[in-house]
Structures are given as C-alpha cells and as structure tokens.
Amino acid sequence: MKRVHCLAIAGSLLFGATSVSAKPIAFAHGATVMAEYGAGTMKEAQVFYAPKYFLSLGAGYLELESDIDHRRREITYARANYLAKRWNMESAQANVFVWGGAGQAYVSETNDHQFTGNAGAQFDYETRRVYASIKTDWYGASDFSHRIDTLQLGLAPYEHDYDTLATWVVVQGRRFTGEIHDGTEWALLLRLFKGGGWIEAGVTDDGKLQAMAMVNF
Amino acid sequence: MKRTLLISILALTAAVANADTIEMKVYGLVCGFCAQGIEKTLRKNPATEDVVVSLEHQLVAIATRPGQDIPDADLTQALTEAGYDVKAIARTQRSIADIRVELKKGAK
Numbered sequence: 001m002k003r004v005h006c007l008a009i010a011g012s013l014l015f016g017a018t019s020v021s022a023k024p025i026a027f028a029h030g031a032t033v034m035a036e037y038g039a040g041t042m043k044e045a046q047v048f049y050a051p052k053y054f055l056s057l058g059a060g061y062l063e064l065e066s067d068i069d070h071r072r073r074e075i076t077y078a079r080a081n082y083l084a085k086r087w088n089m090e091s092a093q094a095n096v097f098v099w100g101g102a103g104q105a106y107v108s109e110t111n112d113h114q115f116t117g118n119a120g121a122q123f124d125y126e127t128r129r130v131y132a133s134i135k136t137d138w139y140g141a142s143d144f145s146h147r148i149d150t151l152q153l154g155l156a157p158y159e160h161d162y163d164t165l166a167t168w169v170v171v172q173g174r175r176f177t178g179e180i181h182d183g184t185e186w187a188l189l190l191r192l193f194k195g196g197g198w199i200e201a202g203v204t205d206d207g208k209l210q211a212m213a214m215v216n217f
Numbered sequence: 218m219k220r221t222l223l224i225s226i227l228a229l230t231a232a233v234a235n236a237d238t239i240e241m242k243v244y245g246l247v248c249g250f251c252a253q254g255i256e257k258t259l260r261k262n263p264a265t266e267d268v269v270v271s272l273e274h275q276l277v278a279i280a281t282r283p284g285q286d287i288p289d290a291d292l293t294q295a296l297t298e299a300g301y302d303v304k305a306i307a308r309t310q311r312s313i314a315d316i317r318v319e320l321k322k323g324a325k
Contacts, residue, residue, distance in 0.1 A: 027254020053300035088245025088302040161272045162252035
C-alpha cells in the first residue's frame with residue numbers, strides 16, 4: 001500500500017506536476033460519452049459501455065493535425081479498455097488501465113485510408129485532494145506512428161463529496177511523437193464535476209484552448 | 218377523508234422510521250463517479266429503499282424495505298463487482314434521514 005503512495009508521489013515529482021485524467025471505465029453497467037478539444041492539434045470523441053467494472057467496450061474518433069507541417073490523421077477506431085489492477089485504500093484509489101483497438105485512418109500525405117492499430121496504458125492515483133495520472137496512447141498505420149503521452153497533476157482546493165461540486169485545478173503536460181507538436185505542450189485547466197457530468201477548460205502555454213466534457217450515466 | 222390521509226401518512230412515516238439500515242465501510246471511494254456506480258448498483262436490488270454514499274466517511278448506507286434484508290454476502294459481492302472493497306457491514310437503527318442530517322453536520 002505504501003508502495004503505491006510512494007509510486008504516485010515519485011511520479012509527481014519526476015514529471016514536475018500531474019493531474020487527473022478521465023478513466024476509461026467509469027463504473028459497471030455505465031456508459032461514458034467524452035469529447036475533447038486539444039489545442040488545435042488533437043480532437044477526440046469516445047463512447048464506451050462497461051459491462052463489468054474492469055472492462056469497457058466502445059468506439060472513438062481521433063483527429064490529429066500537426067502544428068509543424070499540417071499533416072492530418074482522422075482515426076476511427078473500436079477499442080476495449082481493461083482495468084489490469086486496482087488498489088482501494090481507505091481514502092485513495094490507484095488504477096492501472098490498458099487498452100487496445102483497431103480501426104482506420106485517413107492520412108493526408110497519401111490521401112488514403114489505412115488500417116490502424118491502437119494500444120495504451122494509464123496509471124492513476126487519486127484522493128479527494130490530489131489526482132495524478134500518467135497515460136500513453138499509441139496509434140500506428142503503415143505510414144505513421146504517433147504516441148501521445150499525457151501527464152497530469154490535479155489539486156482540489158476543498159474535499160468534495162457525492163452531492164457537492166468537485167473543483168480541481170489541473171496542470172497537464174503532453175508530448176506527441178511523429179511530428180505533430182514540437183516539445184511538451186503544457187496546459188492549466190479548471191475541472192468541475194458533479195453527479196455524472198464533467199467539464200474542464202483551460203489554456204496551453206501557446207495560449208490555445210484545451211477543453212473536455214464527459215458524461216457518465 | 219382527512220383522517221384516512223393522516224393515518225396513511227403516519228403509517229408510512231412509521232414504516233420508514235423502523236426500516237432497517239445497513240451501513241458499510243467501503244475503501245476506494247474517492248470521487249462522485251465511484252458513488253454514482255455504487256448507488257446505481259445497489260438501487261437495482263429489490264430490497265433497497267434508499268441509498269446514501271459519503272466519500273468523506275467511506276460510508277455506504279442502505280435503507281431496506283420493511284421486513285426485508287440483504288445478506289452480507291450479496292452486499293459484498295455487489296460492492297466487489299462494482300470495483301470496491303467492503304471492510305465492515307453493520308445493521309443499525311439510524312434512519313437514512315438521520316444519517317443524511319449527521320453527514321450534513323459533519324458528524325461521524
């Protein structure tokens with residue numbers, strides 16, 4: 001148990017900051033609809049249904065557009081998310097998620113559609129005051145390979161409960177491989193959620209909008 | 218007519234007041250989505266009348282319908298299958314309304 005706490009703290013220190021990112025599985029027999037606008041380089045929408053607390057199935061759409069040379073990918077995929085490990089502590093929870101999927105992508109340089117594979121993993125640690133997550137998400141086809149690594153640290157100014165509004169201030173660091181964005185893209189976000197609704201918005205270090213909305217039901 | 222209505226209200230109030238309450242200490246409750254999933258799961262049980270979840274106190278409380286109960290094994294299974302760890306189960310005489318009031322006051 002202490003090892004998990006240490007790992008989370010070490011992760012936070014290692015990456016300077018962290019925050020919270022949405023979990024790919026909310027709860028058993030629940031559905032999740034999510035949409036994200038990521039500073040012009042990334043747009044994503046997902047729909048998942050979880051028949052079990054450790055498994056969700058669904059589909060998504062991801063659009064990547066390079067702010068270096070404007071190369072573009074429009075990826076449509078089906079995916080399975082699996083909760084590989086969960087630690088339930090008295091006032092904290094940590095999770096390891098993995099996922100994999102397949103689909104097709106429109107590739108702007110070749111102006112064609114290609115079979116695309118997807119794989120990823122996420123570790124997160126959460127209390128009612130601190131949330132840290134590290135996520136890697138890979139998409140590959142014959143003409144491209146992109147990995148999107150996202151680190152987040154979220155701090156809550158107060159401890160929310162089930163019937164109160166949760167407020168988080170989140171620092172996000174994101175790196176893309178494959179000439180989508182040069183260097184680390186940092187963003188400062190305000191996240192609010194209550195009941196099954198979640199909304200967040202903020203700006204990147206380039207002054208661009210970063211926003212996400214999610215509903216669980 | 219008014220007397221009948223009054224008797225019905227009193228009978229209903231008494232039934233609710235005497236309903237058994239099951240209180241569970243649950244680990245892993247850190248966000249509203251956790252609570253949402255647990256509440257959704259427990260409300261599917263036909264013996265469940267009401268559910269209260271407190272993240273602060275790691276508490277999940279269920280008011281059962283008059284004369285009904287939910288076995289500990291079923292409760293543990295439901296919470297485990299929702300992804301959480303049940304650490305203790307107790308049957309108390311506190312009504313769900315009292316629990317809600319105490320939680321609002323910040324009492325344990």
